[in-house]
Amino acid sequence: MKLLLTDSGIINRSITDALVELLGQPIAESSALYVPTAIYAKPIGPEMAHRTISGQEPRSPMTEVGWKSVGVLELTALPSLDRELWEPKVQEADVLLVGGGDPLYLHYWMQQSGLAELLPSLDLVYVGLSAGSMVMTPRIGASFVGWTPPEGGDDSTLGLVDFAIFPHLDYPGMDNTMAEAERWAAELPIPAYAIDNQTALKVVDGTVEVVSEGHWRLFEA
Incomplete structure (x- = not known):
């Protein structure tokens, strides 16, 4: 699995070019599955889910960039279904688009659905947006803990990469400043990247490449 961990989706030419490189083919020839689950843990969940699924969110484009086909994979539905109804669709996809929202809610449903155990074996490109990127890290940091699972827990997430991500750096209307x-x-014992909405992290075989038309910073462990 190749990773493109974005702050705000496929938002500029550099990130688009990186995606095409990872796919090894044009976007127009690639099939995508979009995961909206994380957004339902936010007050704007239903409205934002509609906008992102229907390709009406230009601030964070994911589904509207010209895919050959786009399907929706809702993780909260999967535990009630036989795996043969949904797992082949994931295996056949060229790209998994995982939207933003609450990273711990997304982590919980990735585990409950069985997607988490499937991810390392997938031969596709994983594109995360905000929480969809953060969930791949070992920890999100106490500052980003919102929703917590019924049995409690900490700020741990999947740990499929060895660094943390601070998203939405200096975004207007948010407190995500460089000082913050x-x-x-x-507070974290691992390397960490602060990235803005014009930045993504491309990860192939554990090697990280920063793709940016904005600003970012790496904090060593």
């Missing part, structure tokens, strides 16, 4: 990122990173 420094405080957040100081």
Whole structure:
């Protein structure tokens, strides 16, 4: 599995070019599955899910970039279904688009659905947006803990990469300043990237490449 961990989706030419490189073929020849699950843990969940699924969210484009086909994979539905109804669709996809929202809610349903155990074996490109990117890290940091699972827990997530992500750096209307990122990173025992909406992290075989038309910073462990 190849990873493109974005802050705000496929938002600029550099990130688009990186995606095409990872796919090894044009976007127009590639099939996608979109996972909206994380957004339902936010007050704007239903409205935002509609906008992102229908390709009406230009601030964070994912489904509207010209895919050959787009399907929706809702993780909360999967535990009630036989795996043969949904797992082949994941295996056949060229790209898994995982949207933003609450990273711990997304982590919980990735585990409950069985997708988490399937991810490492997938031969596709995983594109995360905000929470969809953060869930691949070992920890999100206490600052980003919102929803917590019924049995409780901490800030741990999947750990499929060995660094943390601080998203939406200096985004208007948010408190995600560089000073806040420094405080957040100081609490983590792993390397951490602060990235803005024009930045993504491309990960292939454990090697990280920053793709950016904006600004970012790496905090060493």
